[in-house]
Amino acid sequence: MTASKKQMKLGAFLMPTGHHIAAWRHPEAAIDAGIDVDHYVRLAQSAEAAGFDMLFLEDAAGVREADAEIASQTSRSIGFEPLSLLAAIAARTSTIGLVATASTSYNEPYGLARTFATIDLLSGGRAGWNLVTSASEIEAANFGARGLRPHVDRYERATEFADVVQRLWNPNNRTAALDHKGEHFEVKAGLGLEPSPQGSPVMVQAGSSDVGRNLAARTADVVFVATQTFDSAKSFYDDLKARVSAAGRHPDAVKIMPGVSPVVAETRAEAQAKFDELQELIPDEVGIALLASYLSTDALKGLPLDGPLPELTATQGMQSRQALVVEQARRDNLSIREVARHFAGARGHWRLVGTAQDIVDELEHWFVGGAADGFNVMPAFFPGELDAFNALIIPELRRRGLFRTAYEGSTLRANLGLTNGAGA
Structure with a gap:
């Protein structure tokens, strides 16, 4: 395949023991990884040394499964609150972006905007917010809700929430009165914080429904998506880029990064054996x-x-x-x-098993073919598959001219090729 002149963007999607649901049972997994800050720091430093654009932390405001026995067998319900964890990682890294999930369903815009703006300043302009609308009955029960809000209502709230946050991040509103009075929120004053070197945190969104795509087209800098075939990825990519243009933004202002969970080894047989295990x-x-x-x-x-x-x-x-x-x-x-x-392997995301050449062939096909601007990498287990990605796949991407050999800048926006945010 012919290498593209542009280079793909990579996120390192961190999960306590790995993205495979049985990763915690792997002999190389650390059972207490979810509450071991040094474990996360080591992963962050490894991803930074490899040149990843960003780390990505997801979250749920509650346990993942209602059945306690099932929850105890997944390790996914044990972990730090992600914004606090980002602050700890920020202190021990220097360049890699720091993206965390926070819900518009169970937060308020002022507090969330202030927290992310603070992490953005503390990290020298490396923070990003992954906007989600919580979709779990278990989460709803933790916040006094009598069941899950309807999908359309969650996105109506999210749309106003995102608008308020972006106005709070605008340098002209940092100290001035905001005087927002909407259907869901009333916010009077500004944040009282100076902008970071990148202006404002990067906005990330992961919803793929029609209303989710519309919100992303208006507000997102990066979009994560679950797709399993080139055709479905290409269809999503073209549709969202068209919506971005219709919203009055340049299509390149939004980077689309499908999730991918690779299992890689020196030979196909070794890779398949790892996955089968x-x-x-x-x-x-x-x-x-x-x-x-x-x-x-x-x-x-x-x-x-x-x-x-x-x-x-x-x-x-x-x-x-x-x-x-x-x-x-x-x-x-x-x-x-x-x-x-199949779903347990990567929760519906694209799964690849093979050699570095096999996997990079597929990544390059999607990237050069206009189905992705990069990928959110979801190692099956940590640290083994992140180490394998860095040792085998990163060199092959560089050999083909598809990935950086050094960071272009010191902020997340600079490395993603985005302009400074919120009017900065």
């Missing part, structure tokens, strides 16, 4: 519970695992993820067990 560690009940959680359904209970995925009613939860899973199940004629085991 992880797959064998998935208990059926854990895989089914994870799948049901993301589909926001209890329709799988009692069904034969070797039978087909049933018809599902529309969800108020993660609508785009439900659509992705159903599409894959129908396309590949998968049983419930097969869908669950």
Whole structure:
């Protein structure tokens, strides 16, 4: 393949023991990784040494599974509050971007804007906010809500929330009165903070529904997305870039970065053996519970695992993820067990197993073919698969001229090729 003149952007998506649901059972995994700050710092420093644009931390304001036994077998419910963790990582890194998830459903715009602006200043202009609208009944119950807000209502609140935050981050409003009075929020004053060297934190969004795409087109600098085929990735990419243009922004103002979970080794056989080892560690009940959680359904209970995925009613939860899973199940004629085991590997994201040449061939195809501006890398287990990515895939990307050999600047916006934010 011919190398592109532009270079892809890479995020390192951190998870306590890894993105594979059974990563915590891997013999090289650290069981207490979720509450070991040194573990996260080591991963951050490794990603920075490799030249990654950013770290990415996701979050949920509650445990992941209602069943305590299932939750105890995933390790995903044990972990630090991400903004506090970013502050700790910021002190022990120098250039890599620092992106964390925070929900518009259970925060207020002023407090969130102030916290991210502070981390942005403390880190020298490296912070980013991943905007989400919480889609879990468990989270809702932790904040006095009587069930999950309807999808459209969550995005109406998110749209006003994002608007207020971006106005608070605007240098002209840092000390002046804001005087915002909207349907969901009233905010009087500015933040009382100077802008960071990048102007304002980078705005990241991960929703793929129609309303999520519209919000991203208006507000996002980076969009993360779950896609599994080149055609679906290309369709999303073209659609979102068109919406960005329609919103009066240049298409290059938004970087689209699909999630990818690679398992890489020197030979294809070694890579497949590593992946097979992880797959064998998935208990059926854990895989089914994870799948049901993301589909926001209890329709799988009692069904034969070797039978087909049933018809599902529309969800108020993660609508785009439900659509992705159903599409894959129908396309590949998968049983419930097969869908669950596949989903457990990367939660519906693109999965690649092979040599560095195999994997970079695929990444380059999506990148050069106009289906991605880069990728949010989701190692199956830590630190092993991040180390393998850095040792095998990064050199191959550089050999083809697809990835930087040194950081272009000292801020996240500079390295992403974005202009300074919020009017700075």
